Amino acid sequence: MRNRLLVFLPVFIAFLGCSKPAGKSTDMQTAxxxxxxxxxxxxxxxxxxxxxxxxxxxxxxxxxxxxxxxxxxxxxxxxxxxxxxxxxxxxxxxxxxxxxxxxxxxxxxxxxxxxxxxxxxxxxxxxxxxxxxxxxxxxxxxxxxYAWVGVTSEFIVTLKRREDLPTFENAIAQTKTKILDPLGETTFLVQATKTAQGNTLEMANYFHEQPYVQNSEPDFFLASPQN
The missing domain is CATH 3.30.70.330 (RRM (RNA recognition motif) domain)
Known part of the structure; x- marks a missing residue:
């Protein structure tokens, strides 16, 4: 675990699906x-x-x-x-x-x-x-x-083999997630916003279940008691 509040934990979470964009905030009455x-x-x-x-x-x-x-x-x-x-x-x-x-x-x-x-x-x-x-x-x-833990829009995916990269990139396109940064030959920082096929936790879990993936970890924010 990194010595800071925002860290990548080796965890996999199933979570309620995120909603998709549906209109402008000005269309709302009393939210x-x-x-x-x-x-x-x-x-x-x-x-x-x-x-x-x-x-x-x-x-x-x-x-x-x-x-x-x-x-x-x-x-x-x-x-x-x-x-x-x-x-x-x-x-x-x-x-x-x-x-x-x-x-x-x-x-x-x-x-x-x-x-x-x-x-x-x-x-x-x-x-x-x-x-x-x-x-x-x-x-x-x-x-x-920690007072509580929260989920950002990011997660890390590690592939089993470099040769699996095309398959991974195809899944990225299908799930409407985004590769933010390659962290190594087989490890990637991925983002899931509200336009993705699922929220961060769902997407981390989805990629974890793929046969070509070695590991998939959501990005946790660890809140100190002051938060």
């Missing part, structure tokens, strides 16, 4: 009401990640979302957009990953898991947002060091 209404009859999905091939349960942390905004969206613009949701409490700090900046978005203490997921789904329908992912309570395998 908060819509999010809450959609969440009423829902239950929180079961999430997990693979650790040494074992399924480790993950519990959603409904108090925080990680949101990537399009370039040029100032904190004031972000706050104005987020204030449409009654669940929104506070704009947290901006963080950076290899793909660019993303923001910690804090929600009100009473926010439930379904409400947080509904809000993330609505955010991804906005043209100002590149991705919106939930966060999770730190699993036992990570100890008690």
């Amino acid at each position: 908060s009401t819509t999010a809450s209404t959609e969440a009423v009859s829902q239950t929180c999905p079961e999430y997990f990640y693979y650790y040494n091939q074992e399924k480790i349960p993950m519990q959603v942390n409904p108090a925080v979302l990680l949101v990537g905004f399009t370039e040029g969206q100032t904190p004031e613009n972000q706050r104005k957009l987020l204030s449409r949701f009654t669940e929104f409490a506070e704009l947290g700090s901006e963080q950076r990953s290899a793909a660019g900046a993303f923001t910690i978005v804090k929600l009100k203490p009473a926010t439930t898991c379904p409400q947080a997921l509904a809000m993330a789904k609505k955010l991804q329908q906005m043209p100002e947002v590149t991705f919106a992912n939930p966060t999770f309570k730190s699993p036992p395998t990570l100890g008690n060091t």
Whole structure:
């Protein structure tokens, strides 16, 4: 594990599919009401990640979302957009990953898991947002060091052989993900935004299951207690 908050963990997670772009934010009426209404009859999905091939349960942390905004969206613009949701409490700090900046978005203490997921789904329908992912309570395998863990838009894929690169590139095109950077002959940093066939966790898990892939790891943000 790297000695910093943003690290690549050797984990594989199955996760709820990301929503696709659907109209402009100006078409929305009261986003908060819509999010809450959609969440009423829902239950929180079961999430997990693979650790040494074992399924480790993950519990959603409904108090925080990680949101990537399009370039040029100032904190004031972000706050104005987020204030449409009654669940929104506070704009947290901006963080950076290899793909660019993303923001910690804090929600009100009473926010439930379904409400947080509904809000993330609505955010991804906005043209100002590149991705919106939930966060999770730190699993036992990570100890008690971190307040919570979140998912960025990136993951790492390691192929079994260099010869499998054409097959991998074809899968990249089909899933509408993007190779950000080659980290070696068979290792690649990949991004999954809201336009991909699945969110970061789904895509990391999808590539992990391919026979030509040695390893596929989502990019975790590890939050200190100060976050």
